[in-house]
Amino acid sequence: MALVELRLPPLAVHVRTARLVVVAAARRAGIEDELVDELRFAVGEACSRAMGLHARYAPEQPVRITVDDGPAGLVVSVIDEGPAAGPVPDDPSAGLLDDAAQVDADSDLELVDPDLALALVTGLVDTATVDAGPAGTTVTLRWPLPVPARGPGATAISTS
Amino acid sequence: MDLSLSTRTEGDRTVVMVGGEIDVYTAPKLREQLIDLVSSGQYHLVVDMEGVEFLDSTGLGVLVGGLKRVRAHEGSLRLVCTQERILKIFRITGLTKVFPIHASVDEAVAATD
Numbered sequence: 001m002a003l004v005e006l007r008l009p010p011l012a013v014h015v016r017t018a019r020l021v022v023v024a025a026a027r028r029a030g031i032e033d034e035l036v037d038e039l040r041f042a043v044g045e046a047c048s049r050a051m052g053l054h055a056r057y058a059p060e061q062p063v064r065i066t067v068d069d070g071p072a073g074l075v076v077s078v079i080d081e082g083p084a085a086g087p088v089p090d091d092p093s094a095g096l097l098d099d100a101a102q103v104d105a106d107s108d109l110e111l112v113d114p115d116l117a118l119a120l121v122t123g124l125v126d127t128a129t130v131d132a133g134p135a136g137t138t139v140t141l142r143w144p145l146p147v148p149a150r151g152p153g154a155t156a157i158s159t160s
Numbered sequence: 161m162d163l164s165l166s167t168r169t170e171g172d173r174t175v176v177m178v179g180g181e182i183d184v185y186t187a188p189k190l191r192e193q194l195i196d197l198v199s200s201g202q203y204h205l206v207v208d209m210e211g212v213e214f215l216d217s218t219g220l221g222v223l224v225g226g227l228k229r230v231r232a233h234e235g236s237l238r239l240v241c242t243q244e245r246i247l248k249i250f251r252i253t254g255l256t257k258v259f260p261i262h263a264s265v266d267e268a269v270a271a272t273d
Contacts, residue, residue: 012184012185015183015185016181016185019214037245040214041216041249045217048183048184048216048217048218051184052184096217096220096224108184108188109184111184111187111191111218111222112217112218113217113221116217117217120252123252124252
């Protein structure tokens with residue numbers, strides 16, 4: 001069973017919802033403090049990308065986010081039903097500085113550049129995998145979780 | 161909205177103080193502010209990021225948009241940021257080469273290069 005499974009309508013306000021819930025779940029699972037900023041940023045980018053695609057191509061469909069903990073550590077998946085991911089550019093800032101990309105957006109989700117968001121996620125998180133298909137894309141992110149220590153008295157039961 | 165904005169003038173510069181989170185939901189508010197300033201003839205901007213708790217690619221995009229707008233009028237857009245977790249985002253996107261980033265508003269206002 002997943003720790004958390006979210007279905008969020010593709011609204012810009014919900015990118016923050018996803019960040020908050022995933023960070024809370026990750027902290028509960030014991031993620032180290034110094035990884036939280038990276039997790040928050042990467043999940044935010046992946047969700048912004050997914051929601052931007054849904055707003056354009058599947059506005060009635062929610063974006064799915066799952067958080068699992070298991071032997072592989074913390075696994076966060078962001079699942080969208082948009083068109084397949086384009087090739088990941090080597091230089092994440094190339095899209096930002098490109099004049100053609102400066103669209104005068106009507107809606108906030110149109111401010112998202114999906115390829116840039118994906119480049120930032122894969123550039124920042126070594127373990128990121130992108131599974132793109134005709135039905136959509138799953139971006140999977142993994143972070144290690146510390147193994148709980150076993151103290152000497154951990155299983156002692158007092159019988160008095 | 162989890163974004164606060166306030167502006168003040170310091171000489172011929174306009175300082176925009178930003179607080180809270182800049183993401184896809186709040187970035188349009190910052191975008192509007194920068195557009196309004198340029199429309200009203202303020203071309204030398206200092207964006208004080210010291211109160212920013214979160215910044216993502218849409219926030220970066222809005223700052224780049226602001227930079228382009230002021231440059232069209234021979235202006236400047238400088239940032240004030242000493243927070244490592246925000247500087248890191250500028251670094252990984254290569255934008256430290258694009259934006260002058262200062263350690264204080266005083267330093268940014270005095271800079272002329």
